[in-house]
Amino acid sequence: MKNFQLKAKILAQTRIKDNYWRCELSAPQIAKNALAGQFINIRVNDGLDPLLRRPLSIHGARGSKIKIFYKVVGKATEILAQKKVGEMLDILGPLGSGFTYPQPAARRSPPPILVAGGMGVAPLIFLAEKLRGVKTTVLIGAKTKGQLLCAWEFKKSGCAVKIATDDGSSGFKGRVSDLLKNLLSASGPSSQPIYACGPKPMLRAVADIANVCGIPAQLSLEEHMSCGIGACLGCVVRTKDGLKRVCKEGPVFLAKDLIW
Amino acid sequence: MQTKFSVEIGKLKLNNPVLAASGTFGYAEEFKDFMDLRKLGAIVTKTLTLKPRQGNPAPRTCETPAGLLNSIGLENPGLEIFIQDKLPFLKKIGIPIIMSIASEEESLEFLELVSRINLIKEVVAVELNISCPNVQGRSNLISQDAESTYKIVQEVRKITDKVLITKLSPNVTSIGAIAEAAEKAGSDAVALINTLGGMSIDVEQRKPKVAAGIAGLSGPAIRPVAVRMVWEVFNKVKIPIIGMGGIMDVSSALEFIIAGATAVSIGTANFINPKISAEIVSGLKEYLTRNKIADIQDLTGSLKICSQR
Numbered sequence: 001m002k003n004f005q006l007k008a009k010i011l012a013q014t015r016i017k018d019n020y021w022r023c024e025l026s027a028p029q030i031a032k033n034a035l036a037g038q039f040i041n042i043r044v045n046d047g048l049d050p051l052l053r054r055p056l057s058i059h060g061a062r063g064s065k066i067k068i069f070y071k072v073v074g075k076a077t078e079i080l081a082q083k084k085v086g087e088m089l090d091i092l093g094p095l096g097s098g099f100t101y102p103q104p105a106a107r108r109s110p111p112p113i114l115v116a117g118g119m120g121v122a123p124l125i126f127l128a129e130k131l132r133g134v135k136t137t138v139l140i141g142a143k144t145k146g147q148l149l150c151a152w153e154f155k156k157s158g159c160a161v162k163i164a165t166d167d168g169s170s171g172f173k174g175r176v177s178d179l180l181k182n183l184l185s186a187s188g189p190s191s192q193p194i195y196a197c198g199p200k201p202m203l204r205a206v207a208d209i210a211n212v213c214g215i216p217a218q219l220s221l222e223e224h225m226s227c228g229i230g231a232c233l234g235c236v237v238r239t240k241d242g243l244k245r246v247c248k249e250g251p252v253f254l255a256k257d258l259i260w
Numbered sequence: 261m262q263t264k265f266s267v268e269i270g271k272l273k274l275n276n277p278v279l280a281a282s283g284t285f286g287y288a289e290e291f292k293d294f295m296d297l298r299k300l301g302a303i304v305t306k307t308l309t310l311k312p313r314q315g316n317p318a319p320r321t322c323e324t325p326a327g328l329l330n331s332i333g334l335e336n337p338g339l340e341i342f343i344q345d346k347l348p349f350l351k352k353i354g355i356p357i358i359m360s361i362a363s364e365e366e367s368l369e370f371l372e373l374v375s376r377i378n379l380i381k382e383v384v385a386v387e388l389n390i391s392c393p394n395v396q397g398r399s400n401l402i403s404q405d406a407e408s409t410y411k412i413v414q415e416v417r418k419i420t421d422k423v424l425i426t427k428l429s430p431n432v433t434s435i436g437a438i439a440e441a442a443e444k445a446g447s448d449a450v451a452l453i454n455t456l457g458g459m460s461i462d463v464e465q466r467k468p469k470v471a472a473g474i475a476g477l478s479g480p481a482i483r484p485v486a487v488r489m490v491w492e493v494f495n496k497v498k499i500p501i502i503g504m505g506g507i508m509d510v511s512s513a514l515e516f517i518i519a520g521a522t523a524v525s526i527g528t529a530n531f532i533n534p535k536i537s538a539e540i541v542s543g544l545k546e547y548l549t550r551n552k553i554a555d556i557q558d559l560t561g562s563l564k565i566c567s568q569r
C-alpha cells in the first residue's frame with residue numbers, strides 16, 4: 001500500500017473529557033486508502049523538541065477527512081492538544097498493515113468480538129464502523145466508569161457493548177479479558193474472531209484465551225517508534241516467524257504468531 | 261554559471277554529495293513513496309554481517325533532548341538474504357550502492373564478506389563499520405585503536421578493488437589518529453561519526469530507557485561534536501571525508517562541508533522528514549548558486565580561521 005506525506009489542516013479539535021481529545025484532519029489521500037488498524041505518524045512542530053514523530057491510530061476516515069483520538073501523556077500530545085482549527089500538521093500515513101476484516105459483500109462469517117482497553121478504543125471505533133451491519137460485540141475495559149471511552153460511539157455503529165471496570169463502577173467488575181473469558185464460556189465453542197487493542201498485559205491475556213480456545217485473534221500492538229516506516233528496526237516484536245516490525249508488518253498481529 | 265555538483269570518493273563519482281546513512285534508510289524501499297530515490301548521491305545499506313543477526317531486546321530506542329538513543333544491535337538478515345531479497349530493489353534505483361559491513365568476532369568475517377561482495381558488480385563501495393557501539397560482548401571497538409584499525413583496513417584493502425570507506429567512532433580520544441591509520445592502510449575515504457555512547461534512565465523504575473543500557477546517541481544533539489571531529493580529521497588526512505551527525509537541514513549539511521567533508525550522510529533526520537535528503541540536495545545547489553561557487557568541492561574545508569589576537 002502506498003504511503004503519503006502531507007500537510008493536513010486541522011478541521012476540528014475537541015476535548016472529550018479530562019485529557020482525552022478528538023481531532024479531525026483534512027487528509028484526502030490517507031482517508032481514501034486507510035484501513036482500520038493503520039496509523040499516522042505526526043510531527044507536532046518544526047523544532048527539535050520533540051524531535052521525533054508520534055504514532056496515533058486512525059480513529060475514523062470518511063471522504064477526505066480522518067480522525068484521531070488521543071490522550072495527553074507527554075510533550076508531543078500536550079503540544080498537539082494546543083493546536084487550533086486551521087493549523088497544519090505534517091503527517092505520514094496510512095502506515096502499517098491494519099486489521100483483516102470481511103468486506104461488506106462477504107459478511108457471512110461469524111460475528112466478531114472487539115476487545116478494547118484504555119486508548120485501545122481509538123482504532124477499534126474505526127473497525128466497528130467498517131463492520132457496520134455485522135452483529136459485532138464490543139467489550140470495553142477501563143479502570144473506572146469515569147475513564148470509560150467511546151461506549152456511545154460503539155453503540156452508534158451498531159455494536160452490542162459490554163463493559164468491565166477494575167472497581168466495578170460500571171458493568172462487570174474485573175478485567176476485560178476476564179469478561180471475554182466469561183462470554184466465551186457462556187456461548188460455548190465459538191469461532192467468533194477477536195480483534196483487540198489495549199495495554200500489553202491485556203493483549204497477552206486475550207491472546208492466551210484465544211489460543212486456548214483456538215479462536216483467531218488479531219491484536220494491535222504498540223512499541224516505541226523512531227521512524228514508523230520500517231527503517232530503523234526500533235519497534236520489533238518476536239513472532240514465530242522471527243522478528244517483525246510493529247510499524248510495518250504490524251501493528252496488527254495474529255495472537256497465535258506472537259512470542260511474549 | 262554552471263555549478264559542478266558531483267564529488268569523488270576515491271574512484272567513485274557521485275552526482276551529488278548527499279548520502280543516506282547506514283541504518284537510517286533501511287534498504288531504501290521504505291522511502292520510495294516519500295521521495296525520488298535517484299536524487300541521492302548514494303545509498304549506504306544497513307550494516308550487514310555474514311550470518312543473520314537478531315539484534316538487541318526491546319525497547320531499542322528512546323528520544324533524548326534533540327537526540328535519539330538506539331541500540332538496535334545490528335539486526336540484519338545476513339549477506340545471503342540481503343542479496344536475494346534486498347539487493348534487487350537497490351539495483352533498480354540506479355544510483356551507487358555502498359554496502360556497510362561488520363564482523364561479529366574476527367577479521368576473517370570481514371574478508372569473507374568482502375570476497376563475496378567483490379562478485380556483486382552493482383555494489384561500488386564497501387563501508388567498514390568498525391564503530392558500532394551496539395554489539396554485545398565486545399568491550400572495544402576496532403575503531404578505538406589505531407593499530408587494529410590499520411590492520412583490518414589493510415587486510416581488506418589487499419583483497420578488493422572496490423572503493424573502501426572506513427566508518428569511525430567518536431568514542432575516542434583522538435579521532436585524527438584513527439583516521440590517519442585508516443588512510444595509511446589504504447582506505448579511500450573515512451566516514452564519521454557513528455553514534456556517541458550514551459545512556460538515559462527512567463527514574464521511577466530505575467531502569468535504563470533502552471534495554472541494552474548503553475546505547476548510541478544520534479541527531480542534532482551530537483552535531484557540534486561531529487563537526488569538530490570532521491575538522492580535526494580534515495587537518496590530518498588527505499582522503500575524502502564523509503561527514504555526518506545530526507544533519508537536519510541545508511545549513512547543518514554545509515557546516516560539515518565547510519569543516520572538511522567532501523560528502524555528507526543524512527541519518528536520524530530521515531525519520532523525521534523522509535524526504536529531507538532530497539530537500540538538502542536542492543538546498544545545497546541553491547547555496548552554491550547564491551554564493552557564486554562554481555564547484556562544490558571548493559567549499560570543502562573552506563573554513564575561515566579566526567585570526568589570533
Ligand SMILES: Cc1cc2nc3c(=O)[nH]c(=O)nc-3n(C[C@H](O)[C@H](O)[C@H](O)COP(=O)(O)OP(=O)(O)OC[C@H]3O[C@@H](n4cnc5c(N)ncnc54)[C@H](O)[C@@H]3O)c2cc1C
Pocket residue numbers: 039050054055056057058069070071072073074075076077078119122123221222223224225251
Ligand atoms: C501504532 C501506535 C498507535 C497509537 N495510537 C494511539 C492513539 O490512537 N491514541 C493515543 O492516545 N495514543 C496512541 N499511541 C501512543 C502514542 O503514540 C503515545 O502516547 C505518544 O507517542 C506519546 O507522546 P508524548 O510526546 O506525548 O509522550 P512522551 O513524553 O514521549 O511519553 C510520555 C509517556 O508515554 C510513554 N510512551 C510514549 N510513546 C509510547 C509508545 N509508543 N508506547 C508506549 N508508551 C509510550 C513514554 O514512555 C512515557 O512514559 C499509539 C502508539 C502506537 C505505537
Ligand SMILES: Cc1cc2nc3c(=O)[nH]c(=O)nc-3n(C[C@H](O)[C@H](O)[C@H](O)COP(=O)(O)O)c2cc1C
Pocket residue numbers: 232281282283284306307328330332334360389392427453454455477478479480482504505506507525526527528529
Ligand atoms: C536507528 C539507527 C541505526 C543505525 N544503524 C547503523 C548501522 O547499522 N551501521 C552504521 O554504520 N551506522 C548506524 N547508525 C549510525 C548512523 O549511520 C550515523 O552514523 C549516526 O546516526 C549519526 O548521524 P545522524 O545524527 O545524522 O543520525 C545508526 C543510527 C541510528 C539512529
Ligand code: FES
Pocket residue numbers: 224225226227228229230231232233234235236245246247248
Ligand atoms: S519505528 Fe522504525 S522500524 Fe518501526
